Amino acid sequence: MRMSANVNAAEGWQERPAPLEAAAMRFLACLACLVLLATFAPPGTRGRPEPLPAVAFVHFAPVPFDDSDPKRRRIGPLTWLGEWKLTSNDRRFGGISAMEVEGDRVTSFSDAGWLIRFQLPHAGAVAPASVGPLPQGPGDGERKSDRDIESMILSGDSAWIGLERRNAIWRYDRSDWHVTSWAAPRPMRHWPANRGAEAMLRLGDGRFLVFAEGQGVDSLSHVLLFAGDPSVPGTPFVAMHYAKPPGYRTTDAAQLPDGRILILNRRFALLEGVSAKLSLLDLSGAREGAVLRGRVLADFHRPLNVDNMEGLSITRERGRTIVWIASDDNYNPLQRTLLMKFALDDRL
Secondary structure (H helix, E strand, C coil): CCCCCCCCCCCCCCCCCCHHHHHHHHHHHHHHHHHHHHHCCCCCCCCCCCCCCCCEEEEEEECCCECCCCCCCEECCEEEEEEEEEEECCCCCCCEEEEEEECCEEEEEECCCEEEEEECCCCCCEEEEEEEECCCCCCCCCCCCCCCEEEEEEECCEEEEEECCCCEEEEEECCCCEEEEEECCHHHHHCCCCCCEEEEEECCCCCEEEEECCCCCCCEEEEEEECCCCCCCCCCEEEEEEECCCCCEEEEEEECCCCCEEEEEEEEECCCEEEEEEEEECHHHCCCCCEEECEEEEEECCCECCCCEEEEEEEEECCEEEEEEEECCCCCCCCCEEEEEEEECCCC
8 A cells, every 4th residue: 555645744843834835835745745656656557568587586685673773672572683675686576565474485465466475585685586467366467456455365275365446355276376266345345445455364263354444544444354255255244443543554464373463553644754553452352343442562663764564474483473574665766675573572
């Protein structure tokens, strides 16, 4: 999901513009952001042929967690284990909006529909990668609106993807990525086209949880709890809401080993830049009409090295719960694809 500007006057100013002047400033700032984001369309979405490398790779450049304190390693219950800026010789790499880490391999999707897979570096700073289109899906894949993938689940031989602008869930066979089922659940048809299935997870008991992104100014976003596979038409569901941190939007979610949910929330404000909050959610009160309320565990903002954080994955490593967070650079040279690795304190 591309970032939208939330323009507010900076706190502490001694002088404030007149109302008309302030409105004009806000309009021009928002217009500049929209022009900037529109200028850098995802590769492959404008119908231009692009030279592709014979072999794709990802370069991992370490970056500090906190630019103001190179020794910092903690944020809330998270211990920072590493952070990298990712670049590639394949121009289609980037825009990561959904991600799963399995062992030493990352499977991700860009919001332009590219399937991006790469290995984590064992030694050195370069790892092999592959970037390519889904062989099947809605539309012809030439337009971003056809394959705007914002959420993903990998389980066994199957993969589920959430298509934001289509407000649909598609299931694939991971062996060759052919479609095995798809549905546009009835309540999702009324979600705004650019605020769709931003986060999705499969619970241990086989139910699925799907979060709408929601507006940053709204306190609640839509949540659907499916009794089974949401890619099968007619699967029963209950409708709920998630109380987001004020001003933030839901971008991803993952389940912890104990059954609780981590939710990644992102915000962009023109004068403040990007920030993110990681929340902990207990599903014990999940029922029709419920409002799910989380507890913020970590607040990521400058001078921390953050960007448009949209990907979240949880793994286990040497008896520890590992939290991976990735950013969507929107194919914008002023943004970065970051990958962050943390160990979570299981006593939280």
